[in-house]
Every structure is written in C-alpha cells, then in structure tokens.
Amino acid sequence: MTTASATAPSGSSLVIGDPASNRLTFYREARARLGMAPAQEIGWEEVLDGNFPREVRPARVRLESPGKCPHLERRFLAAVDGPALPPVERGRLVNPARWFAGFRLALESLDWDWPFVNHPAEVLTMFDKRRCHEHLQSVGVPVPAALEGVSGYEDLRSRLEWERAFLKLFCGSSCSGTLACSRKGDCGFAPLERVSAGVYFNSRRVRRYSGPELRELVDWLCAQGAHVERWLDKASLDGLPFDLRVVVIAGQPCHVVARCGRAPMLGLHLGARRGSPGELPWLPALAAQVASCFPRSHYFGMDVLVDRAGQPWVLEVNAFGDLLPGLLWRGMDTYTAELLSENSA
Amino acid sequence: MISDHLDEWVDRQVEAYQPGTPLGDPASVVYALRIDYDDPLSFPEKLEKLLSTPGSERLEALIIGTWAAEMYDEDSSTVVQALARERERLPQLKHLFLGEITYDEAEISWINQSDLSPLLKAFPRLQSLVVRGGNGLGFKECRHENLKTLIVESGGLPGTTIRELLGGHLPALETLELWFGREDYGGNNTVDDLAALHGRPFPKLVSLGLCNAQYTDSLVTFVTRTPLLDYLRELDLSLGTLGDAGAQPLLDDPRFARLELLDLSDNYLSEARCRELKSRLPNADVSDQRSPEDDDGERYCSVGE
Numbered sequence: 001m002t003t004a005s006a007t008a009p010s011g012s013s014l015v016i017g018d019p020a021s022n023r024l025t026f027y028r029e030a031r032a033r034l035g036m037a038p039a040q041e042i043g044w045e046e047v048l049d050g051n052f053p054r055e056v057r058p059a060r061v062r063l064e065s066p067g068k069c070p071h072l073e074r075r076f077l078a079a080v081d082g083p084a085l086p087p088v089e090r091g092r093l094v095n096p097a098r099w100f101a102g103f104r105l106a107l108e109s110l111d112w113d114w115p116f117v118n119h120p121a122e123v124l125t126m127f128d129k130r131r132c133h134e135h136l137q138s139v140g141v142p143v144p145a146a147l148e149g150v151s152g153y154e155d156l157r158s159r160l161e162w163e164r165a166f167l168k169l170f171c172g173s174s175c176s177g178t179l180a181c182s183r184k185g186d187c188g189f190a191p192l193e194r195v196s197a198g199v200y201f202n203s204r205r206v207r208r209y210s211g212p213e214l215r216e217l218v219d220w221l222c223a224q225g226a227h228v229e230r231w232l233d234k235a236s237l238d239g240l241p242f243d244l245r246v247v248v249i250a251g252q253p254c255h256v257v258a259r260c261g262r263a264p265m266l267g268l269h270l271g272a273r274r275g276s277p278g279e280l281p282w283l284p285a286l287a288a289q290v291a292s293c294f295p296r297s298h299y300f301g302m303d304v305l306v307d308r309a310g311q312p313w314v315l316e317v318n319a320f321g322d323l324l325p326g327l328l329w330r331g332m333d334t335y336t337a338e339l340l341s342e343n344s345a
Numbered sequence: 346m347i348s349d350h351l352d353e354w355v356d357r358q359v360e361a362y363q364p365g366t367p368l369g370d371p372a373s374v375v376y377a378l379r380i381d382y383d384d385p386l387s388f389p390e391k392l393e394k395l396l397s398t399p400g401s402e403r404l405e406a407l408i409i410g411t412w413a414a415e416m417y418d419e420d421s422s423t424v425v426q427a428l429a430r431e432r433e434r435l436p437q438l439k440h441l442f443l444g445e446i447t448y449d450e451a452e453i454s455w456i457n458q459s460d461l462s463p464l465l466k467a468f469p470r471l472q473s474l475v476v477r478g479g480n481g482l483g484f485k486e487c488r489h490e491n492l493k494t495l496i497v498e499s500g501g502l503p504g505t506t507i508r509e510l511l512g513g514h515l516p517a518l519e520t521l522e523l524w525f526g527r528e529d530y531g532g533n534n535t536v537d538d539l540a541a542l543h544g545r546p547f548p549k550l551v552s553l554g555l556c557n558a559q560y561t562d563s564l565v566t567f568v569t570r571t572p573l574l575d576y577l578r579e580l581d582l583s584l585g586t587l588g589d590a591g592a593q594p595l596l597d598d599p600r601f602a603r604l605e606l607l608d609l610s611d612n613y614l615s616e617a618r619c620r621e622l623k624s625r626l627p628n629a630d631v632s633d634q635r636s637p638e639d640d641d642g643e644r645y646c647s648v649g650e
Contacts (some may be wrong), residue, residue: 049569068646082480091644167508169633174645185418185457193644207530233415236383264417269645275631316491 013039013149016047016110017064018072023323024064030335034343048075054058054111060342061110062117064321066103076102091194091201093169093177100127100171101285117342119296123319126300129170132317141286142313144229144305146341153218156181164231166264167221171316176202177221179209180231180264182227188214189264206263211306231264232313235306237275242266242305243315244277247322247334249299250341251291253283253323254329274327282312291313299338347477350377353510355406355440368498371403371437377445379410388412389427391519396434401613406440408530411450418530420457420481425464429503432467433642444477444498454530458482465489472517479524480531487513496522501532511541518547522554536563542571554608562591563610563622566650574600580607583630586637587612595622595629602626613637 019023019041019129031038042052044066066072070090077085077094085094107120125131136143147165150156156165157246163184169177181188187210193203197216209217231304234241240260245254258275259266266272290302294317303323305313322334329337351359355373355532364386368376378395380388395401421443426433441464444456456478464486465471472493476482479499484508492515497506502525510523526532539555553562553573561582568574580601592614595601607629609622619631 070646073646091646182418187418189417189455201644203647204645206452208452210480210531221633239382241382262416307469 011058011271012037012058013062014042014058014340015039015062016042016052017062017065018067018069020069021065021067022325023320024327026323026333026335027064028326030333033336034339036339036343038126044072044106045075045108048102049080050109051142054249057111057120058114060117061114063107063120063123063319065323073099076106078102079105091203093200094201095224096169096171096177103127103171107206107301117295117298117338118294118319119302122294126294126297126317126319127171127173127174129168129316130225132275133229136290136314138301139289139293140288141293141322142311144232144315146230146263147228150226151221152222152226152271153215156218162230166229166231167218168227168229169221170225170227170314173268173320174202175265177224177226178265179217179221181214181218186210186214188217190217191267191270192217206265206270232305233308235308235310237277240273240274240275240300241326242306244276244280244285244304245306245321245324246283246302247299247324247337248287251288253280253287254337255327255334256280256283256329257324257326257327280312283312286312288316293317298342299334309321348444348448350410350447351408351442351445354408354442355586357406358566359408360393360490362391368398368400368404371400371405374407375408375440376404377410378415380412384414384416388423392427392431394613396431402434403437404435405437407435407438408445409440410445416451416455416457417445418457420459421461421478423457426462429463429467435468437470438468440473441468441471442475444479445475446477451500452500452547453477453485454480454526456480458494460485462486479503479506479526484513487515489513489515489517491517493517494520496520498522498524498623499526499530499532499557500524501526501528501530502534503531504534504538507534507538508541512541515535515547517549519549519551520554521547522556523552523553523561524557524584525555526557526558527559534559536567539564539567542567542573545572545576552578552581553577554583555585556581557584558582559586559597561585561587565594567599569594569598574598574603578605580604583608583610583612585612587614587619588616592622594620596625597608602628604628606630611635 047054070088075089076099080098082098111175125135133143133146147159165181167179175191179188179190187208189206189208191203191206193201234243237258237260242258242260243266245257258277259268259272260275261272301318305314305315326335354375357373359375359377362378409424412424451592457480458478458504459481460483472505475496477498479502487509525534558564605628607626610630614634622629622631
C-alpha cells in the first residue's frame with residue numbers, strides 16, 4: 001500500500017494535520033528556522049482513508065489541529081454512522097458529539113505506540129471537557145465547581161444553586177457551543193447564531209438568548225453532552241475583565257496572553273483584546289500541576305481565570321491551543337519554542 | 346455597532362462625572378454617570394454623590410451609561426427608581442439619555458431596560474428622552490405634556506412597546522425615532538404595530554424615524570397609506586433593508602419630494618437607484634449603502650483548538 005505523499009526515510013518526523021491550515025505553515029517555518037529537515041506531512045483525510053504509511057516508525061509524531069475547514073469537519077462526521085447530514089455550511093454546528101466520535105476513530109486508527117509529541121489518549125482527554133475537569137480536579141488543580149450529567153433546561157433550573165452557570169459543549173473548541181447563563185436575568189449569552197430550531201452557527205458576535213429559544217439551546221447542548229460549571233467573576237486588567245491563555249511547554253508556562261473584554265466569553269476571535277498581564281507568581285506551580293495530569297503531552301494551551309479575590313482557576317486545557325500568531329516568549333513563537341524544547345528533552 | 350461615547354449632546358460638552366469634582370456650567374456641560382467594572386460605587390451611590398455636589402440642582406441634562414459593573418442581568422429599574430426618587434433634586438432636568446452604552450461595554454441587544462413610566466411622571470420639564478436597549482422596555486403609562494423628542498435605539502423592539510408609545514398622550518412630541526431591530530434579538534414587531542399612525546396621534550410630530558428595520562420596503566408602502574406625508578418634514582428610514590424594488594414608491598408618490606429630509610442611508614440600494622433617487626429627491630440622503638453579503642463574515646468554523 002503506497003501513499004500519495006513521499007515515502008520518508010525511517011526515523012523522520014511526522015505531522016498529521018490539515019495541509020491547508022496556516023498552522024502547518026507556522027510549523028514548517030519553525031522547523032526551517034531551527035535548521036531542521038522538513039517533517040513528513042499527512043492530512044487528517046489520509047488518516048480517515050487509512051491511507052498513510054504505518055510500516056515505518058517515525059522519530060516523532062505531532063498531531064496538529066483538525067483545522068477550520070468545513071469539508072474536513074464533514075469527513076469526521078461522515079466517519080461515524082448516523083442520519084443523513086445536511087449540506088456543508090461554514091460554521092454550522094451540525095452534530096458535535098458525532099464529530100468528536102469521528103475524531104476519536106481517526107486517533108484510534110493510529111499506532112498508539114508511536115512517539116507522539118502529545119499522546120492521542122491525552123488529546124482525547126483534553127478535548128472532553130468533562131473528563132478533563134474530573135482529571136484536573138482529582139489532582140487538586142483549582143477548577144470551577146461543576147454540575148454533572150445535566151440533561152436539559154428543566155434539569156439545570158432545578159439543580160442550579162449558583163446565580164450564574166457556564167455551559168460548554170463537552171467537545172467544543174474556540175468557544176463553540178458555550179453558553180453563559182444568568183438565573184436572575186433568565187438569559188444566556190453565546191457566540192452562536194440561531195437560524196431556526198436546532199440550526200445553529202458559530203458566530204463571532206456573542207448574542208443574548210432568553211425564553212423558549214434559551215430553553216431550546218440548553219436542551220440541544222445537553223443532548224450533545226455538556227459540561228456545566230460555575231461562571232466566576234473575573235479580575236480586571238486596566239479596568240476590563242480578563243482571563244489568560246497560557247502555552248505550557250514541558251511543564252513550564254511560556255507564552256501568556258491576557259484576553260480582555262466585557263463579554264462573558266473572551267475569545268480573541270470574538271473581539272476580546274490582547275493584554276499584558278504582568279507578574280503571575282502562582283503560574284509556574286499551576287502549570288506544573290496541570291502538566292502532571294498529562295505526562296505524555298509535551299505542550300498544551302491552558303485557559304486560566306483569576307477571580308476578584310486573585311485566586312486562579314483552570315477553565316480548560318486545549319490540545320491545540322498554541323495558535324497565537326505574533327506572541328513571543330524569549331523571542332520565539334509557540335511552534336519554535338515547542339520544537340526547541342522537544343529536541344532538547 | 347455603536348463604538349464611541351458621545352463627545353457632545355444637546356449642544357453641551359459631555360463629561361464623565363467624577364465624584365469630588367465641582368460641576369461646570371449646566372448650559373454647556375452634560376454629565377455622564379457610568380459605573381465602571383471596578384467602580385467602588387453603585388449607581389444609586391454615584392447619583393447621590395452627583396446630587397450632593399453644589400449646583401447639581403441646576404443640571405438640565407443627564408446621560409446614564411452602564412449602570413452596573415456587569416450588565417448581563419441588571420435592568421434599568423434601579424436607575425429609574427433612583428432618578429424618580431430624587432426628582433426634587435433635579436427640578437431643571439430637560440434632557441435624559443438612558444443607556445449611552447458602547448458595543449464594548451454591552452451589545453445593544455444585551456441591555457436590559459424596564460418600564461420607564463416613572464421617569465415620565467417624575468420629570469415634567471423633560472423635553473428629550475433617548476433610550477438605548479429594547480429588552481424589557483415599557484411605557485405602560487405613556488403620558489407627558491412637554492416631551493418634544495423621543496428616540497428609542499435597539500437591536501430588537503417588542504411590538505407591544507411600540508404600541509404603548511404610539512398609544513401615548515404626547516401632545517408636544519415633534520421628533521420620534523424608533524429602531525425596530527431584528528426578531529432574533531427580541532424585535533417581534535411588524536408594520537401592524539404602527540397602525541396608530543393611520544390616525545394622527547401626535548399633533549406636533551414633524552420628524553419620524555423608522556430605523557434599523559428588517560422590512561423597510563414594507564415601511565415605505567405603509568407610509569404612503571397613512572397621512573404621514575401630508576405633515577412630516579423629515580422621514581428617516583436609515584439602517585434598514587430597503588432594496589431597489591422597494592424604493593419605487595419613493596419615486597411614484599410625489600409627496601416624498603416635499604420632505605425637507607429623507608434619510609435613506611445605510612440601506613441596500615444600488616448606485617444607479619441612488620442616482621435616480623437623488624435626481625428626483627434632492628433632499629434624500631443615500632450615503633453608505635450596504636450589501637446583504639456584507640453580513641456573513643461573523644460565522645466561523647470551530648474545531649480550532
């Protein structure tokens with residue numbers, strides 16, 4: 001069985017990703033900058049097709065984000081049996097749980113004995129917010145309190161003791177499928193556009209939902225599988241609420257960016273502004289503690305909220321949370337820093 | 346997207362009120378009361394500070410911005426009650442802007458308003474009332490002898506609120522501007538909610554704004570079927586969805602040409618149509634037309650991280 005891509009000599013690095021993504025461009029540039037030979041590149045589609053070399057054990061395997069391509073997203077959805085899928089539309093939340101099942105299938109088809117930079121088992125744990133939360137909590141990492149197994153709007157209403165709760169699709173990323181709910185306001189805020197019942201699109205604009213549409217959205221998210229946790233008040237940086245994205249490499253906090261704004265969720269793609277947070281003396285210990293939960297992963301992105309009392313809370317861990325163009329640590333972008341660290345380990 | 350605070354309003358310089366600083370001349374300054382994210386004061390406390398400052402009883406205009414550190418679930422009833430309670434200390438209040446809030450502070454469709462009847466009752470000298478935010482907005486008892494200007498900006502104005510307003514007793518009203526918004530932002534309104542305009546509810550009305558509508562085409566037709574064009578001097582249909590076909594009545598009905606101002610800016614008119622309209626209606630503003638495709642850039646494909 002031969003592949004379309006060039007066969008590599010034994011012992012070269014392999015990266016599995018979306019060839020059209022700018023992430024691979026950054027990765028290639030980082031390798032070149034460090035004088036490293038180009039890695040062999042395999043697309044996720046080739047993995048799904050079972051069309052990649054397995055005979056030769058690579059020296060290293062990097063798993064890169066499945067990307068932002070709606071057609072690739074469709075391939076993961078289609079890898080799992082289920083009802084007929086609607087036409088591909090950019091940004092539509094078709095069936096995230098099914099997408100995740102497809103992604104899991106793709107990861108499971110790889111040889112888990114290969115030397116992964118981030119091991120697929122841990123990538124899956126990071127991706128599933130419920131499991132990740134449990135995992136972090138079990139070693140004492142400070143995480144917001146969670147409400148487990150919420151089945152829908154009525155269940156949430158009857159069990160919710162906090163004023164505010166944060167619902168997240170268990171397998172979402174880039175704030176997709178997040179909903180910040182206020183009991184007092186009987187409303188929720190989500191970066192989501194509702195076109196009609198069950199037809200939702202990720203949106204850069206955080207919208208307010210109330211009444212029957214809120215109920216419908218909560219029900220839909222819970223049916224997909226939602227992680228529900230307490231929505232905490234953020235500390236301020238220069239007068240604005242903020243949270244932090246930290247890239248942790250080999251257990252150390254490297255790149256740090258504050259995301260500032262008044263929206264309930266602060267994605268940089270949702271209009272939050274970048275800020276410089278200054279000294280964070282608790283960060284190295286926290287990064288090490290979270291890293292200890294993922295011993296087979298060389299790097300990850302970590303979202304941290306500092307509350308009004310100055311207490312840090314880990315909101316989530318992202319397997320592919322290192323896309324931070326232009327953000328430097330010791331003069332290096334995330335890809336360069338990761339590679340350098342990997343190769344000096 | 347309203348991204349800037351006003352520098353000037355009602356011919357006065359806008360200044361953010363800072364407790365402890367003396368007040369300027371009420372004829373040339375209007376103070377904005379804003380509660381910042383880190384504000385040590387609540388809205389009633391900050392209002393109290395303002396009203397304890399010498400000269401505050403001469404204030405003629407007031408701007409209220411964000412009224413809480415977090416605006417997600419605080420409606421304006423705290424503000425309304427506080428202002429109404431203190432009415433004796435603002436005897437000269439003529440101009441009030443409730444909700445001068447930028448997009449960064451809170452999206453217009455997130456702002457929670459409330460029933461504003463107590464404000465109408467409390468401030469008989471009021472001439473201008475500008476409100477931003479349509480959620481929960483009400484005018485249950487809409488009566489005011491002296492109100493000349495009423496502007497309601499929103500991302501979605503409930504039909505019931507429109508009916509409350511148009512059913513009101515506002516004998517001095519000269520300017521009325523309503524932003525209809527979208528249904529998915531709480532704007533469950535239709536042209537039928539404007540039925541009162543078939544009569545003449547406001548005898549002094551000369552300037553009407555029917556803005557930010559999803560059905561501007563229908564509004565144009567509606568207007569021609571009412572007596573509005575017989576007495577209005579200004580008609581504002583901006584920020585709407587008027588297309589070339591929907592603009593035909595503007596050319597067919599000669600009464601549009603009598604308007605001193607016809608604001609058609611920020612709609613979906615083609616260049617050719619705009620030229621045509623301008624040549625027939627020299628008082629038309631056809632600037633800043635948009636295209637429907639402009640609105641799709643908000644969607645993003647997740648699976649990023």
